[in-house]
Amino acid sequence: MTEIKILKNILAANQATAGRNRDLFGERGILALNLIASPGAGKTTLLERTIAGLSPALRFAVVEGDITGDHDARRIAAAGAAVVQVNTEGGCHLDAAMVGEALKEFALDAIDVIVIENVGNLVCPAEFDLGEAHKVVVLSTPEGDDKPAKYPLIFSEAGAVVINKVDMLAATDFDTTAAVRDIRRINRDAPIFQLSCRTGQGLGAWLQWLQSERAAHAKK
Amino acid sequence: MTEIKILKNILAANQATAGRNRDLFGERGILALNLIASPGAGKTTLLERTIAGLSPALRFAVVEGDITGDHDARRIAAAGAAVVQVNTEGGCHLDAAMVGEALKEFALDAIDVIVIENVGNLVCPAEFDLGEAHKVVVLSTPEGDDKPAKYPLIFSEAGAVVINKVDMLAATDFDTTAAVRDIRRINRDAPIFQLSCRTGQGLGAWLQWLQSERAAHAKK
Numbered sequence: 001m002t003e004i005k006i007l008k009n010i011l012a013a014n015q016a017t018a019g020r021n022r023d024l025f026g027e028r029g030i031l032a033l034n035l036i037a038s039p040g041a042g043k044t045t046l047l048e049r050t051i052a053g054l055s056p057a058l059r060f061a062v063v064e065g066d067i068t069g070d071h072d073a074r075r076i077a078a079a080g081a082a083v084v085q086v087n088t089e090g091g092c093h094l095d096a097a098m099v100g101e102a103l104k105e106f107a108l109d110a111i112d113v114i115v116i117e118n119v120g121n122l123v124c125p126a127e128f129d130l131g132e133a134h135k136v137v138v139l140s141t142p143e144g145d146d147k148p149a150k151y152p153l154i155f156s157e158a159g160a161v162v163i164n165k166v167d168m169l170a171a172t173d174f175d176t177t178a179a180v181r182d183i184r185r186i187n188r189d190a191p192i193f194q195l196s197c198r199t200g201q202g203l204g205a206w207l208q209w210l211q212s213e214r215a216a217h218a219k220k
Numbered sequence: 221m222t223e224i225k226i227l228k229n230i231l232a233a234n235q236a237t238a239g240r241n242r243d244l245f246g247e248r249g250i251l252a253l254n255l256i257a258s259p260g261a262g263k264t265t266l267l268e269r270t271i272a273g274l275s276p277a278l279r280f281a282v283v284e285g286d287i288t289g290d291h292d293a294r295r296i297a298a299a300g301a302a303v304v305q306v307n308t309e310g311g312c313h314l315d316a317a318m319v320g321e322a323l324k325e326f327a328l329d330a331i332d333v334i335v336i337e338n339v340g341n342l343v344c345p346a347e348f349d350l351g352e353a354h355k356v357v358v359l360s361t362p363e364g365d366d367k368p369a370k371y372p373l374i375f376s377e378a379g380a381v382v383i384n385k386v387d388m389l390a391a392t393d394f395d396t397t398a399a400v401r402d403i404r405r406i407n408r409d410a411p412i413f414q415l416s417c418r419t420g421q422g423l424g425a426w427l428q429w430l431q432s433e434r435a436a437h438a439k440k
Contacts, residue, residue, distance in 0.1 A: 121341055
């Protein structure tokens with residue numbers, strides 16, 4: 001039983017640190033999102049599209065979580081947002097302490113939205129609160145419509161779901177009706193955005209949601 | 221440091237159990253493969269194709285690892301192989317003990333090849349030996365060619381790499397040359413199979429490799 005006790009301690013410590021991150025976001029009126037998906041679902045491309053679509057009206061910062069390297073951070077910097085790369089060196093998820101350290105690198109008074117791009121993994125990141133307002137899960141059509149039923153925790157925890165790569169629907173067996181039905185079974189409320197970061201189709205509704213969430217979190 | 225010590229104990233215990241699984245495979249002349257990929261890369265479809273392509277000359281059994289549900293196990297049973305479903309109930313990988321328990325359910329004397337389909341995750345399964353002869357990693361083209369550089373451990377540990385969904389290359393930005401180059405940087409020897417489980421293109425070389433590996437592991 002030792003492992004279980006230790007895991008509880010880790011999660012409790014993480015929760016306390018996440019609370020401090022959340023306070024920091026709240027004090028500054030920053031909307032913080034925790035972006036979670038399988039490798040290759042399109043997290044970074046969604047971020048590039050989002051920054052391009054809402055800058056400079058909204059000022060973005062990104063915490064890039066990767067096991068190794070700075071490939072995605074360079075893409076985000078090129079898109080014009082402030083970015084800090086966090087390398088987990090093998091770790092399968094970001095934790096709140098890693099995010100807390102990254103936040104020290106930003107000029108928080110000049111930021112409206114912080115997106116934390118988690119390590120590509122549909123399993124482990126679901127268990128770690130980072131202090132975000134919402135977890136946003138991205139599912140891409142080539143992955144298959146069975147993923148909400150097979151990875152229910154992250155879909156039940158999501159504050160928004162993005163179904164990406166709808167331009168590839170014809171080349172896949174993805175059944176959107178089945179995917180949406182399975183998401184709704186475990187998550188009644190989260191908005192579900194069907195879009196293509198490649199063609200731009202459906203991006204407007206996502207950008208509108210993000211703007212309205214930012215307005216709801218801004219300092220009164 | 222407590223967590224690290226505990227993790228080492230877990231990995232050491234896992235290694236001992238994996239050794240027992242490996243002995244069991246060796247005594248029976250069974251080829252055991254540990255199939256690892258992101259969610260939706262096509263592990264189960266590759267298995268369906270492989271069973272269809274090599275049965276009844278080779279007799280297959282499959283250990284299906286999933287967080288929850290038996291969706292994939294039902295597909296494998298329909299394909300005609302013996303199958304045991306292991307639900308990790310939230311766990312992000314299979315360990316050797318789970319596989320050891322599953323092996324008790326099979327008539328091992330009537331099996332030539334056991335494929336262990338791991339939980340969909342490119343990160344955590346890489347760290348846990350299950351007693352397999354080879355880890356086989358499946359990368360699908362819609363995930364992007366940057367995955368070997370971003371998830372190096374699993375690609376460095378792989379005894380074979382399958383690049384799946386080559387029928388979708390035209391609909392993606394996947395650069396096969398770049399992906400193969402990045403795999404070769406961390407893994408000089410593993411065969412790399414470029415194929416489409418949908419169209420069947422390229423499957424022959426994969427099936428041949430599996431047959432020759434089976435022959436190498438069969439009881440003399």
